[in-house]
Amino acid sequence: MKTIVGIATPMGFGGVGILRLSGADALSITAKMFNRPLKPRYATLGVLTGDNFTDTVLVIYFPAPHSFTGEDVVEIQAHGGWHLMNRIMQTAIKHGATPAEPGEFTRIAVLNNKMTLNQAESSLELINAESDAELQNAARLMAGELEKQVNSIEKDLIDARALIDAYLDYPEDLDSPELPMTQINRAKANIEQLLTTANHGQMIKNGINVCLIGCPNAGKSSLFNSLIGDNRSIVTDIAGTTTDTISEKITYQGIKINLIDTAGIRENATSVIEEHGIARAKSIIQEADILLVIVDATTREMVDYPKDKKHLIVYNKSDLCADAPNDGIAVSAKTGKNIELILRTIVEMATKTAPTGSMIYITNERQTNLLRQAQNLLAEINPHAPLDQISANITLALSYIGKITGTDIDERTLDEIFSKFCLGK
Numbered sequence: 286m287k288t289i290v291g292i293a294t295p296m297g298f299g300g301v302g303i304l305r306l307s308g309a310d311a312l313s314i315t316a317k318m319f320n321r322p323l324k325p326r327y328a329t330l331g332v333l334t335g336d337n338f339t340d341t342v343l344v345i346y347f348p349a350p351h352s353f354t355g356e357d358v359v360e361i362q363a364h365g366g367w368h369l370m371n372r373i374m375q376t377a378i379k380h381g382a383t384p385a386e387p388g389e390f391t392r393i394a395v396l397n398n399k400m401t402l403n404q405a406e407s408s409l410e411l412i413n414a415e416s417d418a419e420l421q422n423a424a425r426l427m428a429g430e431l432e433k434q435v436n437s438i439e440k441d442l443i444d445a446r447a448l449i450d451a452y453l454d455y456p457e458d459l460d461s462p463e464l465p466m467t468q469i470n471r472a473k474a475n476i477e478q479l480l481t482t483a484n485h486g487q488m489i490k491n492g493i494n495v496c497l498i499g500c501p502n503a504g505k506s507s508l509f510n511s512l513i514g515d516n517r518s519i520v521t522d523i524a525g526t527t528t529d530t531i532s533e534k535i536t537y538q539g540i541k542i543n544l545i546d547t548a549g550i551r552e553n554a555t556s557v558i559e560e561h562g563i564a565r566a567k568s569i570i571q572e573a574d575i576l577l578v579i580v581d582a583t584t585r586e587m588v589d590y591p592k593d594k595k596h597l598i599v600y601n602k603s604d605l606c607a608d609a610p611n612d613g614i615a616v617s618a619k620t621g622k623n624i625e626l627i628l629r630t631i632v633e634m635a636t637k638t639a640p641t642g643s644m645i646y647i648t649n650e651r652q653t654n655l656l657r658q659a660q661n662l663l664a665e666i667n668p669h670a671p672l673d674q675i676s677a678n679i680t681l682a683l684s685y686i687g688k689i690t691g692t693d694i695d696e697r698t699l700d701e702i703f704s705k706f707c708l709g710k
């Protein structure tokens with residue numbers, strides 16, 4: 286059995302850098318470069334020596350099986366310079382360690398039942414989180430919340446199949462077998478519910494795409510700048526100033542929002558560039574999660590937009606005109622009036638259909654696809670079809686479900702999953 290070594294902290298310059306060893310020889314390899322004996326789970330300060338360098342480091346030894354991977358693990362906390370960390374790594378390799386593959390520590394942890402595949406994948410969500418909403422969801426996933434729901438789907442399907450298989454084995458016992466539709470339908474409903482959360486999950490992960498559209502000079506670029514709190518987009522009183530789309534990411538109440546400023550839409554564009562801009566604006570409208578329809582409150586000129594899209598009408602320049610129609614909100618890019626209300630409303634609109642309270646949402650595409658495939662198979666079940674065919678459909682659906690939790694997974698899929706991890710994770 287090999288002992289692997291990897292740098293657990295990002296490459297760069299930092300106060301502290303951590304190197305991790307896992308395997309039966311972790312302790313003996315460390316002893317060849319560190320000058321102090323190690324006591325399990327105690328931090329020991331000492332000197333690490335390699336060819337042409339030394340560093341004062343803190344070392345912790347976690348004996349198997351009570352470690353991250355379940356094997357003997359040694360963690361070395363050195364000064365966090367990339368060259369120093371590489372030299373320590375080379376020294377460990379010289380003493381017999383093998384460089385770890387991306388995600389190999391976590392993979393060993395999964396193999397040793399230190400965590401489930403789901404928890405391993407969720408730890409990646411935690412590391413990659415860019416907003417509080419993602420952090421909270423990742424924590425729930427890591428606590429095994431998705432696993433629980435998937436297990437209950439699995440159980441319903443296994444129960445249903447067992448009943449059907451019993452009819453198949455002893456057909457003479459029953460004249461007209463009744464299909465276990467309660468279990469099948471409940472599994473379907475639960476999968477459906479999880480799939481609904483996936484839409485929300487994608488939005489949380491990628492950010493809510495909010496597109497500012499409107500007639501030229503309505504004040505889209507001014508509002509865009511106010512919303513991002515910066516002068517990013519050029520503002521003039523000349524209609525047709527914005528000819529390209531400009532986007533910026535912001536977070537509001539822990540939710541990521543991608544704001545996109547577009548060219549004002551009008552029939553008589555004055556240049557080829559503006560024409561391209563208008564075409565681009567029209568295509569970007571399709572991808573938006575929410576449209577901010579900006580209207581000049583003094584002219585009330587309304588742009589054409591797809592009404593089936595989630596949208597918020599914003600009457601700008603309310604500083605110039607006292608009243609605005611009540612189908613939208615009155616704001617002013619000039620005075621800053623109600624700018625925050627726009628953000629608050631966007632977040633409310635986007636999270637209205639969100640999973641409630643402590644519920645999780647799926648952000649992992651692999652898991653989403655597997656659920657979709659299982660759902661398609663269950664949807665295909667025709668109650669009048671031969672029983673063995675129904676049983677086969679359930680078996681196939683179960684194999685997709687098993688790939689989510691890792692109970693039915695092959696090496697290649699595992700390779701793929703862990704290749705997304707960083708080195709040293």
Ligand SMILES: Nc1nc2c(ncn2[C@@H]2O[C@H](COP(=O)(O)OP(=O)(O)O)[C@@H](O)[C@H]2O)c(=O)[nH]1
Nearest residue numbers: 502503504505506507520521522602617618619
């Ligand atoms: N009084 C007033 N003028 C505004 C406001 N917002 C934008 N403007 C002006 O309206 C003109 C067009 O603004 P701009 O942001 O370029 O509009 P866009 O073409 O929709 O991007 C500029 O002269 C802005 O200064 C506002 O809230 N109040």
Ligand SMILES: [Mg+2]
Nearest residue numbers: 505506526527
């Ligand atoms: Mg503009």
